[in-house]
Structure formats: C-alpha cells, structure tokens
Amino acid sequence: MATLDRPLSSGVCALTIILYTSLLNGPQTVKGLSQSDVEHHCMRPCDWPSKPRTCRYEFTVEWSYSMSKACFKCPFNVTDCYRPHCLALDGAPRAVAVVNKQFPGPSIQVCEHDQLSVQVNNYLVNAEGVTIHWHGLHQRGTPYMDGTSQVTQCNIPTRSSFTYEFLADTPGTHWWHSHTGMQRSDGVFGPLIIKQAAPDDPHSGLYDYDLPEHVVVVHDWFHEVTVNRFAGHHLSTLSGSPDSILVNGRGQSIEYTMSDSNQTYKTPREVFHVDLGKRYRFRTISNAILDCPIEVSLDKHNLTVIASDGSPFEPVQVARYVIYGGERFDFVLTADRAVGRYWMRFKGLGLCSGVQGLAMVVYNNVEGEEDLASEDYPGIAPEGILLNPFNLPASETVMTVDQLTAIEKQAESLENNDRTFYIAMDFGNITNPNYNHPDYYPVGLKPGHFVYTSQLNFVAFVPPGSPPLTQLADIPEFELCSFESTEAKRDHCKEAYCECTHYLEVDLGEVVELVLVDEGIPFEGSHPMHLHGYSFQVVAMGKIGDSTTVEEVKRLDQAGGINRNFVKAPRKDTVIIPDGGYTVVRFAADNPGWWLFHCHLQFHSDVGMAIVLHVGKDQDLPPKPKDFPRCGNWYPHGNETDKPPPSQMPCSALRSTSSMSYVFMALNSCMVVAVTRLGCASFWC
Numbered sequence: 001m002a003t004l005d006r007p008l009s010s011g012v013c014a015l016t017i018i019l020y021t022s023l024l025n026g027p028q029t030v031k032g033l034s035q036s037d038v039e040h041h042c043m044r045p046c047d048w049p050s051k052p053r054t055c056r057y058e059f060t061v062e063w064s065y066s067m068s069k070a071c072f073k074c075p076f077n078v079t080d081c082y083r084p085h086c087l088a089l090d091g092a093p094r095a096v097a098v099v100n101k102q103f104p105g106p107s108i109q110v111c112e113h114d115q116l117s118v119q120v121n122n123y124l125v126n127a128e129g130v131t132i133h134w135h136g137l138h139q140r141g142t143p144y145m146d147g148t149s150q151v152t153q154c155n156i157p158t159r160s161s162f163t164y165e166f167l168a169d170t171p172g173t174h175w176w177h178s179h180t181g182m183q184r185s186d187g188v189f190g191p192l193i194i195k196q197a198a199p200d201d202p203h204s205g206l207y208d209y210d211l212p213e214h215v216v217v218v219h220d221w222f223h224e225v226t227v228n229r230f231a232g233h234h235l236s237t238l239s240g241s242p243d244s245i246l247v248n249g250r251g252q253s254i255e256y257t258m259s260d261s262n263q264t265y266k267t268p269r270e271v272f273h274v275d276l277g278k279r280y281r282f283r284t285i286s287n288a289i290l291d292c293p294i295e296v297s298l299d300k301h302n303l304t305v306i307a308s309d310g311s312p313f314e315p316v317q318v319a320r321y322v323i324y325g326g327e328r329f330d331f332v333l334t335a336d337r338a339v340g341r342y343w344m345r346f347k348g349l350g351l352c353s354g355v356q357g358l359a360m361v362v363y364n365n366v367e368g369e370e371d372l373a374s375e376d377y378p379g380i381a382p383e384g385i386l387l388n389p390f391n392l393p394a395s396e397t398v399m400t401v402d403q404l405t406a407i408e409k410q411a412e413s414l415e416n417n418d419r420t421f422y423i424a425m426d427f428g429n430i431t432n433p434n435y436n437h438p439d440y441y442p443v444g445l446k447p448g449h450f451v452y453t454s455q456l457n458f459v460a461f462v463p464p465g466s467p468p469l470t471q472l473a474d475i476p477e478f479e480l481c482s483f484e485s486t487e488a489k490r491d492h493c494k495e496a497y498c499e500c501t502h503y504l505e506v507d508l509g510e511v512v513e514l515v516l517v518d519e520g521i522p523f524e525g526s527h528p529m530h531l532h533g534y535s536f537q538v539v540a541m542g543k544i545g546d547s548t549t550v551e552e553v554k555r556l557d558q559a560g561g562i563n564r565n566f567v568k569a570p571r572k573d574t575v576i577i578p579d580g581g582y583t584v585v586r587f588a589a590d591n592p593g594w595w596l597f598h599c600h601l602q603f604h605s606d607v608g609m610a611i612v613l614h615v616g617k618d619q620d621l622p623p624k625p626k627d628f629p630r631c632g633n634w635y636p637h638g639n640e641t642d643k644p645p646p647s648q649m650p651c652s653a654l655r656s657t658s659s660m661s662y663v664f665m666a667l668n669s670c671m672v673v674a675v676t677r678l679g680c681a682s683f684w685c
C-alpha cells in the first residue's frame, strides 16, 4: 500500500478535470458553490416518500494559501478570483487550512435518511491531527462518529485516513468542522444541510425555493494564522478582535492598486440572486471564532425566521437577528421590493464591533447599480423586531429565543426532571500557568492587558490522552474529575487555576436540566454553549444585571423567580446565556455516550470552557465499529513512574505547560501539586 505518490483517488483527479473543463468552457457561475458540490448525486430535491441514497465524500485536509498563484490576476481580473483552488477570501494573503482546496469546504447537502460516508485524509504538512465533527447531528447509535478530538475518537494522525459513517437523521441546517486544534478557525469547515421532502417540512408552504446556493456561512477572520493571534493574545498584546467578517469565504479588506493606471480593485463579495415575487429559504450558519455575535439584516426587507439549529418554530417576522458562533437560523426572504440590489449585512457586535460583512442580494434582470445603498452601516437600527439580541432583555421590539414557539411532531414533556446542574461560565482573574508565570510574569503585570481564563465552574477542561468513549481504562484516574468533586473545591479553584478532564455523569433516560449562569465578570461577553449528541428545550432565560453569581441565581430560583415554560419550548443545540443572567435548558438523556458541552468560541473552548456529559454506562453503548482506531495510552503529563496511586487522587492534577516534572503528594486527602522546575506550587484541596 505504501506509495510515494499522494494517493489521491481517481475521484479527486476526475473532479479536477471537471473544474478545469468548466473553466475552459466559459466563466463559472458565481454561486458560492463549487461545481463538484453541485454535481454530487445527493444534492437533489428530496423525494416523498423518501428514497434514501448512500452519499460518499472524500475530504483531503491540507494547508493552502489565499491569493496564491492559483488566483492569477485576481482581483484585477475578477474572473480569475473564481478559478479552481483560488482562495480570494477578503484579499489578504495568509496560510489557510482547507478541505479539497475549497473555502468554505465542500457543501454537503443531502436528504433526510440518506447514509453518509466521509473519508477524511489528513495531509496537514505540520503533522497536526484531525477530527471532523458533524455539528447538529445527534449520532444516535453512532456515538463513535461524533468527531470530538480525544473524547469520541483519537485524532487522525498525519498521512492517515478515517471514514465517518452515519445517518442523516437530524434534518435542518447544520455544518461540519474540525474539532481539533484551531483548524476550524483556519478554514476546515463547511455546510451540512439535511433537507426534507415538502410533506415532512412544516414550513414548506412558506417558500418557493430552497436553493443549494442560498446557504450562508459567516464568520470572523484573521489576516494571520489563528495560533499566531491566539499566542500573541495570551502572551502579548495582540488584539482579540478579528480583521474582517467573511460571507461564504468572500469579503473585501485589501485594496490592490494597478501600477500603470493607479486604479484600485478588491476581491468580489458573495452574491445571491432572486426573482421578483418569489420566496426563498436562506440557511445561515455562524462559524464565529471569537466573541463575535453577528447581526443579520437585509436592506429594505424584513425576514421571516422559521427555524434554528434544525428545529422549526412558529414563523416570526424580524428586521434583524443575531447569530452567535455555532448557531444556525433559517429565514424566508420574500423578494417583493423594487427590482434592484440590496446589501445583506452582517454587523459585528461584541469583539467584532466596527467590523461588517456584506453580501449582495440581486434581483434578476436588474439594470444599473445606482440603487445600491451605501456600504456604511446606517447606524440606525432598522425598524421592526430584533431576534436573539446581544445582552438586551426582551421587550416589545426585542425577542429572546426562549420566546419562540416550537413546532414539533411529538412534543416531549420535560416538566419533571431528574437532575439539575448549575453551571457557571466564568472568566477567572487567576494566574493560569499556561500563559502566565507566578513570579516572572503574573496575570495583570502588564497594565491594561488582562487575559482572563474562561472556564466552567472555575475548572478548565483538558482533553485526555485517550478518548473515554472507547478507552476509558487507559485514562489515569487522577486526570478525570467529576462535576461533584470540583463543586466541592469551588472556593479553591476561584483562587488558583484548576484543570482536569471534567465530566458530568447522568443515567440513561434521565431528564436533565442545566441552569447555565453567565456571571458577567469582568466584561460583557456572550458564550454560545453547544451540546453534542442532543438538542435541548430552552425553558427559561433572563438577565439579572451586569453581573451575577450561581448563588444568586439559585436563590432566585428557590424563591420561585425563574419561570420555566414547558409548552412548546423552542429546541436548540447552541444557546447564548445573557451576560449577568441565566439560561435554563432541559433534555431527556436518552442517547448514551460521552458528549462534549462547550462554549463554541475557539478562544474560549481552547483554554478549557468545556465539560463532557457522560450518559449511561458502557453496556448501554452500541457496539464499537470493527477496527476502530485506538491511540497510544500516553501518560498525560510527565513520567509514568511519577503516576500517583489512583486511590489518593480523587479528582485532578494541576499542571504547567513548561514543565514535565511533577511531584505528587497526598496530604489529608488533599492533593498538592508542586511543579518542581518552575518552583510554583498549587493546592488542590
């Protein structure tokens, strides 16, 4: 099998030829979709009754470059910007991680009940591992296919392949993205749309078209590789704000000047075409990396929002809505205005304030461009309803997602719950040894430059050396820590940095309630919390003040101050918690496995704002696929012989990245970790 040639399948070669042929035969259509995506036999209108197909894809993950030689004279010759392998993006040249040299990656659009098979080949030259997560799919019966790095599978090593096999059984607007390292932020993502036949879709009467090219992936973007900004932000003064917002991988940041004429050119923006009088379903997805809520609107049009995260609700007519990282919203656009060109605006809020993404909606048969409004965001909020606001309470013109009314075939009553967990989202002002040194450069040393540590319940999640789903026995006991054990150590962890493989345990079939509290200290943030393996009902949401505490929310709850709605509560899999407030979600834990629950912002989850939900016991799991890859049972930190006796390690170890030598001691059932080389000691009591 070993070969020096890159084993690109004949399929990929054929695809390349198709792309070149279409280019030679005339300009490619400007549709945000590659020819190979459109030509896939699974991208089709869905039959009723359904005729499921097997949909195979091959994903090759590798590093590429924007504005590379593949772009020829782009942007001077705009046609060149659409050449195969040309990643024009917003005109800024940088290294980009891609799947099949596309950005966003291939658009998987299939019908409910299709069988998906995606072979992922890792060709990343820097030897990073890869996993691909199918965001929004519940992987019922196939938890091994969830693609969560070191939780449900080992990373796919460089020059290796893994094939994901699962059913397209969670209809709606979803996406796929790398769940390893920062690849998602560097380009390894794409749409995953599971369509339904008209009789199965409660909203099919509301629109005339649900076109493959009306999928809109939007996100914040850096003009440098993400890890440069991440390290520079945590260890120096690099800004945590993005350079631009891209829409389907297109935008405009850099002006190119033709040397002979001094004329300036920019890369093209995304364009959506509509016909006067028709109604179109648009599917929006946010791949945001940072605390970047994006407000979506269309000049001179209201939007009819009909679904989020794959779950339909009673339509609401809005002027604008906010989409957070990991969320999806579907809306119907009625093209009933004057034939013309209109800006679809993606206004950045939070850390993205001042940054705007733009795409154009063009009515077919329009003449001239004089009708196009100014690119500058008007600054005046359009009249009408704002859905899913950024830290605003509900009001006459502001609608929070808990106020939506679900449309469900079988409404599940979750009125009686078995368990409640209160979980704090916090930014600790602590000396996180990964980015600070207690003596040499403690947190807060540099005036005006604080980077807080984002955690859940003051504990940072670290992925274990082996995935608990398949290799639990290989994980040293002291590395795992249960929610109960860390709750008991809360006061300690508020003062000192705590990290471990944090998990929450529930029995199969229990109705679980999570009361998520954003304590709101020290600044206005917004954490979109995403649960793998499930969607949940959003039963309550509220903002208490600029800041709050778990204790305050508990007291409010005990005094009857949190009203839960169990009637047609909207279902989501990613939800925001108002800063200084709470969001209450419920779900029946009927899908056994190890499911990550985490903030979907890359910069937050990468420092540990995550926890694993362990549902059921090993015997509840479906059989493991044959030959499922294992990873070496690496000792997590340091030397195996330093491993403490498990009985003395009830929950966790603390670590410092720059030292590999540890001394562990058990002291009155209270653990002391001394990081010898750095001379920094922490107490885990």
Ligand SMILES: *[C@@H]1O[C@H](CO)[C@@H](O)[C@H](O)[C@H]1NC(C)=O
Binding pocket: 077, 078, 079, 080, 083
């Ligand atoms: C622009 O590039 C295309 C190929 O991408 C080519 O066919 C066309 O002639 C070029 N136009 C000009 C003005 O050079």
Ligand SMILES: *[C@@H]1O[C@H](CO)[C@@H](O)[C@H](O)[C@H]1NC(C)=O
Binding pocket: 259, 260, 261, 262
């Ligand atoms: C282009 O602009 C530069 C600087 O403004 C000027 O010096 C130069 O003469 C201009 N060239 C042409 C061809 O207009």
Ligand SMILES: *[C@@H]1O[C@H](CO)[C@@H](O)[C@H](O)[C@H]1NC(C)=O
Binding pocket: 300, 301, 302, 317, 318, 319, 383, 384, 385
């Ligand atoms: C949008 O709807 C609001 C009512 O909710 C209305 O006041 C406004 O004029 C509408 N805007 C457009 C552009 O139709």
Ligand SMILES: *[C@@H]1O[C@H](CO)[C@@H](O)[C@H](O)[C@H]1NC(C)=O
Binding pocket: 429, 443, 444, 522
């Ligand atoms: C964070 O902690 C440092 C050191 O304990 C302190 O000097 C600083 O004022 C704190 N900052 C905030 C915003 O609480």
Ligand SMILES: *[C@@H]1O[C@H](CO)[C@@H](O)[C@H](O)[C@H]1NC(C)=O
Binding pocket: 639, 640, 641, 642
């Ligand atoms: C681990 O530590 C022991 C004793 O401290 C030493 O003998 C052994 O060589 C070390 N192993 C490795 C792989 O460093």
Ligand SMILES: [Cu+2]
Binding pocket: 454, 526, 527, 528, 599, 600, 601, 604, 605, 609
């Ligand atoms: Cu967050």
